[in-house]
Amino acid sequence: MLINKVNLEKELISERKKFKSEMAILEDVKAIFAENEIERELIKQTLQEKSSTKTNQLKFDLLETDKIFHLEQIKKICIDYRFRFLDSSIFKNEIPEEAISKIRNLEKKHDTKLEGFKIVAPSKAFLLENYDDPLLFIPMGNDYFYLIHQWGNDMNSLRKWIVKPVKNISNFVITCVVVSLFLTVLTPSTELSKTVPMASLIIFLFIFKSIVAVTAYYFFMMGKNFNSEIWQRKYYNN
Structure with missing residues (x-):
């Protein structure tokens, strides 16, 4: 007696048809992508706007302690390497999509809207009033900041001495x-x-x-x- 082999992909497709039509599934997926794109655009808009936010409501148990830095520690690095610590609204370079994804994931994880973004970068990376290795932070309150993302090239080890x-x-x-x-x-x-x-x-x-x-x-x-x-x-x- 021969036993018929089962193609799992075909079985899966068959089950999907019982659940929803292909058109309905595509519409659902399209809606998810559209919602994702709207959320990402809102985050980009927030990064470009001035904000007076001094703290963000984050769930303490979900924080990664190695990403929490005090203002004095950030100040020391900025002074040693001649960087500036300024609002993301005057950062003139493009913030990578990976950083946007991390912000979105953090917002969903902590069930909050993040604001008051700060960036550590060389002076030339900002639209100063009158690109080497940026760091993106959000304020946590009491002069503590949470590091969201780092991008760019590794910094020249001689910069500190130069x-x-x-x-x-x-x-x-x-x-x-x-x-x-x-x-x-x-x-x-x-x-x-x-x-x-x-x-x-x-x-x-x-x-x-x-x-x-x-x-x-x-x-x-x-x-x-x-x-x-x-x-x-x-x-x-x-």
Whole structure:
């Protein structure tokens, strides 16, 4: 006696026909996609709007603790790497679809509408008033922020050291002193020392004054400022 083999796909299709017509199923799927698209567009619109929201109502038990950061920790990273921490409404680059999906999933999981989005990124990534490695946050209250998504390329490991001289006024002065000492050592002063007392010190002071004058003039005339001053400012020339 031969046993007929069963094609599971055909059986499944047969059961589906009993449940709903193909047209009805397609309409249901179409409605789901349309609803999904509307929700995504609303999220994009929220990201582009200014918001005064200081906190979002999230379910504590569903939070991932490794994504919770205090404002002081964010400030430290911004100052070290010369980044800014500003509203998503002035972020000029495109926010990836993956980030939109994460926001939508988070809203459904916590049964809430998220607002007050903040982004950590280089100054050039924002439409400042007068793209390297952005981070997208939402406020949780009490100066705590929840990291939703990170995108872009990995940051150059040398960036922290490249911008270290302009981290604050102390670093700027120390850098000028070190560079001046280095140039003083390279400057021949043997003959000058015979006729001018403390020739090396005079050369050092002259070089130091010149470096400070030139760099400070360029730095401030270009509307730049120290990392510790700009990390949360939305103005281009400050």
